[in-house]
Amino acid sequence: MGASQSKNDATPMVFVNEDNAVPVRISSSFVNQVTQAQPNAGSPQDIENQVRERVQAELAKIQAEKSSAVDTTFVNYKSSTNANAVVTEQDMDHLAKHAPTKHVKILPEEITKAQDALVQCYKKNQERSLDCWAEVQEFKDLVQKAQNAFIASA
Structure with missing residues (x-):
């Protein structure tokens, strides 16, 4: 397991920290492995197109959610308004039936x-x-x- 790490396949790269003067050695196989692990991003135009596509997709998703939220709010408002109108009308009828009538007496x-x-x-x-x-x-x-x-x- 550890045998492949201690082998020197090629000349190692040496970095020196100027403050501590401790050499750090990185093998060329590690460098190759790291550079191969990074995906090839492509040209800047391709990256820009991908970003635009993703932004457009997110905007469409947000707008769809917003639209459905507005529709739901309107339906809830409309039903609550109708319910409030019915309750108000019932209250007015009740008050009209039970309100004390004012008897105006004509004075002599x-x-x-x-x-x-x-x-x-x-x-x-x-x-x-x-x-x-x-x-x-x-x-x-x-x-x-x-x-x-x-x-x-x-």
């Missing part, structure tokens, strides 16, 4: 007139609002009268 005409008179008095006497005490008292009496009538009817 005498209360509306007293309210208007009070507002007019406040507009005339912006700096002296206490001058409207008579209109306030009349409005309060009419509202109290309407409340008592409502309670008696219930």
Whole structure:
């Protein structure tokens, strides 16, 4: 096993490290073996063509993956949008059915007139609002009268 390594087939190459001055010897068979192990790359044009082909193949692969990812995202978005629309519509129907209805009661005409008179008095006497005490008292009496009538009817 080790016999072929210690044979000198040809003159050995000697390298000397200038710092340590220790000779390093490499046999010509080792050099031949290393040079034969390297593949012949070919001309620079061939190498450039190979690189371009590989780059184009990788770009096509990446673009195909990207396209499929976009399609998947669009399908997921479309289905989630439809699902959200259905849920929103159901929520709106539920709220419309169960929302409290606002009953607008029409006030008696005498209360509306007293309210208007009070507002007019406040507009005339912006700096002296206490001058409207008579209109306030009349409005309060009419509202109290309407409340008592409502309670008696219930």
